[in-house]
Amino acid sequence: MLSLKQVSKYYNTGSNKTYVLNKVDLDVDQGEFVSIMGPSGSGKSTLLNIIGMLDQPSEGYMYFLNEPVHQLKEKQRSALYKQNIGFVFQAYHLIDELTVYENIETPLLYQDVKSAERKALVADALDRFNIVGKKDLFPAQLSGGQQQLVGIARALISKPKLLLADEPTGNLNSKQGEEIMELFKKLNQEDKVTIIQVTHSEKNAQYGSRIINLLDGKIDSTVIL
Amino acid sequence: MLQTYLKVAWRSLKARLFYTSLNVLGLALAMGCCILLYVYVSYQLSFDTYHRHAATTYRIVNELHLDKTEYDKGSSMAMYLAARRELPQVVNGAYSTSRQSYIVTAGTTEKKLFREEKNIAFTNSKWFDVFNYQVLAGNVQGLNELNTAVLTQKQAQKYFGNTAAVGQYIQIKSIPMRVVAVVADRPYNTDQNSDIYLSFATLKQVDPYYKDFTSQWGYISSVNNSYLTLRKAEDKAVVEKMLNRMAKPYFGDGIKYYKFELLPLTEQHFDLRYGGTTQKSLLTVLVIIGCLILATAIINYINLVVAQQARRSAEIGTRKVLGATAGRLLMQFVTESVITTTVAAMLAMGLVATVLPVINRYWFSAQPVHVSSWWALGGFTLLLVAVINVVMGIYPAWWLNRFNITNALKKQATLVQTGLGRKALVILQNLIAQLLIAGTVIIVMQVQFLKNTDKGFDRSMVVNIPVGAATDLQKQRLLKGIAHMPDVSSVSFYLNSPATDSQRGATLQFDNRAKWENWPARFAIGDAGYAKTFGLQIIAGRNRDSHATTTEFLVNQKMARMLMGNNWPDVVGKKLQPGDPKGIIVGVVKDFNVHSLLEPIEPTVVLEDKGLQTNMAVKLNGQHTDATLKTLQRLYTETLPDEVFSYRFIDEQIANLYRAETLQQNLIWGAAAMAIVISALGLLGLVSLMTLQRTKEIGVRKVLGAGVSQIGLMLSADFLKLVGIALIVAIPGSWWLMNQWLQNYAYHIQIHWWVYALTGMLAMLIAFVTVGFQSFKAAMANPVNSLRSE
Ligand SMILES: Nc1ncnc2c1ncn2[C@@H]1O[C@H](COP(=O)(O)OP(=O)(O)OP(=O)(O)O)[C@@H](O)[C@H]1O
Numbered sequence A: 001m002l003s004l005k006q007v008s009k010y011y012n013t014g015s016n017k018t019y020v021l022n023k024v025d026l027d028v029d030q031g032e033f034v035s036i037m038g039p040s041g042s043g044k045s046t047l048l049n050i051i052g053m054l055d056q057p058s059e060g061y062m063y064f065l066n067e068p069v070h071q072l073k074e075k076q077r078s079a080l081y082k083q084n085i086g087f088v089f090q091a092y093h094l095i096d097e098l099t100v101y102e103n104i105e106t107p108l109l110y111q112d113v114k115s116a117e118r119k120a121l122v123a124d125a126l127d128r129f130n131i132v133g134k135k136d137l138f139p140a141q142l143s144g145g146q147q148q149l150v151g152i153a154r155a156l157i158s159k160p161k162l163l164l165a166d167e168p169t170g171n172l173n174s175k176q177g178e179e180i181m182e183l184f185k186k187l188n189q190e191d192k193v194t195i196i197q198v199t200h201s202e203k204n205a206q207y208g209s210r211i212i213n214l215l216d217g218k219i220d221s222t223v224i225l
Numbered sequence B: 001m002l003q004t005y006l007k008v009a010w011r012s013l014k015a016r017l018f019y020t021s022l023n024v025l026g027l028a029l030a031m032g033c034c035i036l037l038y039v040y041v042s043y044q045l046s047f048d049t050y051h052r053h054a055a056t057t058y059r060i061v062n063e064l065h066l067d068k069t070e071y072d073k074g075s076s077m078a079m080y081l082a083a084r085r086e087l088p089q090v091v092n093g094a095y096s097t098s099r100q101s102y103i104v105t106a107g108t109t110e111k112k113l114f115r116e117e118k119n120i121a122f123t124n125s126k127w128f129d130v131f132n133y134q135v136l137a138g139n140v141q142g143l144n145e146l147n148t149a150v151l152t153q154k155q156a157q158k159y160f161g162n163t164a165a166v167g168q169y170i171q172i173k174s175i176p177m178r179v180v181a182v183v184a185d186r187p188y189n190t191d192q193n194s195d196i197y198l199s200f201a202t203l204k205q206v207d208p209y210y211k212d213f214t215s216q217w218g219y220i221s222s223v224n225n226s227y228l229t230l231r232k233a234e235d236k237a238v239v240e241k242m243l244n245r246m247a248k249p250y251f252g253d254g255i256k257y258y259k260f261e262l263l264p265l266t267e268q269h270f271d272l273r274y275g276g277t278t279q280k281s282l283l284t285v286l287v288i289i290g291c292l293i294l295a296t297a298i299i300n301y302i303n304l305v306v307a308q309q310a311r312r313s314a315e316i317g318t319r320k321v322l323g324a325t326a327g328r329l330l331m332q333f334v335t336e337s338v339i340t341t342t343v344a345a346m347l348a349m350g351l352v353a354t355v356l357p358v359i360n361r362y363w364f365s366a367q368p369v370h371v372s373s374w375w376a377l378g379g380f381t382l383l384l385v386a387v388i389n390v391v392m393g394i395y396p397a398w399w400l401n402r403f404n405i406t407n408a409l410k411k412q413a414t415l416v417q418t419g420l421g422r423k424a425l426v427i428l429q430n431l432i433a434q435l436l437i438a439g440t441v442i443i444v445m446q447v448q449f450l451k452n453t454d455k456g457f458d459r460s461m462v463v464n465i466p467v468g469a470a471t472d473l474q475k476q477r478l479l480k481g482i483a484h485m486p487d488v489s490s491v492s493f494y495l496n497s498p499a500t501d502s503q504r505g506a507t508l509q510f511d512n513r514a515k516w517e518n519w520p521a522r523f524a525i526g527d528a529g530y531a532k533t534f535g536l537q538i539i540a541g542r543n544r545d546s547h548a549t550t551t552e553f554l555v556n557q558k559m560a561r562m563l564m565g566n567n568w569p570d571v572v573g574k575k576l577q578p579g580d581p582k583g584i585i586v587g588v589v590k591d592f593n594v595h596s597l598l599e600p601i602e603p604t605v606v607l608e609d610k611g612l613q614t615n616m617a618v619k620l621n622g623q624h625t626d627a628t629l630k631t632l633q634r635l636y637t638e639t640l641p642d643e644v645f646s647y648r649f650i651d652e653q654i655a656n657l658y659r660a661e662t663l664q665q666n667l668i669w670g671a672a673a674m675a676i677v678i679s680a681l682g683l684l685g686l687v688s689l690m691t692l693q694r695t696k697e698i699g700v701r702k703v704l705g706a707g708v709s710q711i712g713l714m715l716s717a718d719f720l721k722l723v724g725i726a727l728i729v730a731i732p733g734s735w736w737l738m739n740q741w742l743q744n745y746a747y748h749i750q751i752h753w754w755v756y757a758l759t760g761m762l763a764m765l766i767a768f769v770t771v772g773f774q775s776f777k778a779a780m781a782n783p784v785n786s787l788r789s790e
């Protein structure tokens, strides 16, 4: 589903280049659940952002669903990712001014989904994540775990094939984190959503089917579980 | 989608109610100013544009090239008639002799006397053909007959109440005139100034003085109005040439001094040379000031948007991740600004509706401003809202386009880069405010100077009372009566006070010189009591003698110098012929101003002309003024049963001369106040945001031992520095601009350094009060709280 070839990312610091990612090759198949680990500053978030097309590589090629992403125009790229990729953040990034319901609905608005269909989809999601009672609350009125749940519901609302999560449990206590991981596992196994997550927790990494260790912008080792 | 935009915009505006209020308030004030200025400017521009052929109608005016060029808006009827008769380019025209004053007798059952002051015109029905009037009753054609009158509705009401006026009679000098038509009151936006139109044929009867009037080409007077409607505007040059050619035989050699011209009807209101009252340049300045004030408010808005950018960037980043395009994100910003400006526009409208009557009463009392078209005003407001939104949308559009999601979502991106741009905007804003402050100070000083400067005469407690055509006998009786009043120190029958805008004068012949001098002298016309009543100081010779058998003149020092240079006192005893009268100079008075101080002192002759001395000046000693005026009134009504008593203090009349300046002063004062308030609002918002964002830094500094005053000063200093930079730019800018303006005045103040010291101090003070309060509040906060909340 996803293939990175010799992808590098560097920043110009003064006169020399600082490599954050250095010639990374990575293939992810449909239905996989990949955990990315590594010390702070090793380039995990950068890699995830490149996969999610939020950032562009300085060098190298990337194919997503057999499309050469590096050759696509901004518009096509954004269409491709709108339909196929969902994002979950460590800091949740819910929109403060919107209610739970509206936060979940937002991606559908941007995809011009009809009102009736939107209602049905959001109602489904609320139901599925057990947050119907919270739908009219604002993010500030929710606990961290609940906020992340909303974040995940929002990421999944447009039925993406790939879910990207950057330290989704980083701000949560271990019990909340466990629940989220269980949810991910269920999504992966029952709904066949491909998942790539970045995590610092050895335990959470174990939920995946493969662990990739990054070190200084390079893939140091891969563990298949 | 629109619903979502509105919902989100509404919530985010509500969430930051403080900043939203600052923005709304600032924009409402600025828009209110712009709307008011629009009302004023569009009102001025609409003057006399509503007549059918306004674009091709011209007034005959002339320039008289003596040593100094004189401009006269009058023309002779003879020229008008010739133009109508002989020039094929002239398709229509109208003539009137206006600004006449008479006592009118009218009434239905009981006849009453009315003093009509300069609102009577002699004309014929053509006048109503060239100019648009709505005829309410009767037929204006009747005005072509002898002894007929057309009244405006207001005037008809005044004379006859609710009785139909047409068919009734009014009387002037015992001559009955039949009212043949009633026309609607003249609209506000016209310089036409008559309410009573008498048939032209009646003029000779009412005033025998006008007997050869229709054939005398030289009879040019500012009350004679000739208007010509041309076939097309391009004919103007030809017609002007023809007018000068046709005049030649009648003026002989003198024609070389004259230049006859056509003044477009629509320019009449703006050409100060020909009696216009509004300078177009003032309108331009007002438009610029309006734009500047608007800019100030827009800068506030943008500054606050920029300052909150950090807070918003996470939201924008998230939305982008969720699939929003830049266009849609911009729509979100635009929706917010549209809501803000719409609310502000409504507030502004309310503001204008409340303020307009007030400023009409206090500022424009002489010439109230009226909304010429509510539709146009609505359109202007919409346009204003649109323009503001486009300008305010530029920054977010630019920002969203170069928006980097990954940076925005990273924590460290929320640190604000103190933009150079924002500093520049704050400086610009302060610059505008300071230019206006300095401008206000200087204009106020100049106007005070104009009003209070020693004009060489004493005008306090001098009352002017018109006596009309009082006979010599009646005047004697008045004098005798006044002699018994202890609180009157002197009296004079005269025409014009030492400071007026009337322009009587003539060229003159001095001593035994063969040639006439090639400069004209102004006339101050009054009897022997003139010098005493107006406090003129005699510095050589003596005052005129009221019992003299020969004609005696006083001249001012300027004129004496022009005649004899340094031997000026020697003019006393010499012969003088100013215009027609011949006589002897008996004294020289200290220079005084016949005109307002806009013009330099001119050579002036004080002389007697009994027929023209239709006013009485009474100098009071300042005690029992009310009682004295009452006694005067009693004496007046007994002596002059055919006249109507009215009085006015000369001081007021003089203040009237500086109406334009006083108006400018008020307008710029208002504008400066607005600019200050708006920029202070902006500063308030900005500084509260800044301190909010620096809460943690402040906390850390306090923990490290910084004192409250140190932190307070640190926070304020940033802003005060910007105010200082603005001042540095404001000084030379305003120096140049204001000196330019002062050049309009023959007598003007010098701009002293302390004007800018004052401006700077004022600006600093305002900034410090605004910024200081917030800064010290932040500095005083307990650091434990601010650090914990992070
Ligand atoms: N705009 C930038 N300019 C220069 N260097 C950058 C920039 N953005 C990121 N970096 C650097 O890239 C490196 C990798 O960053 P990245 O956020 O991918 O690390 P990470 O592995 O996700 O770390 P963490 O576990 O702390 O989240 C860091 O050393 C960071 O300093």
Ligand SMILES: [Mg+2]
Pocket (backbone or CB within 6 Å): A044, A045, A046, A166
């Ligand atoms: Mg990271």
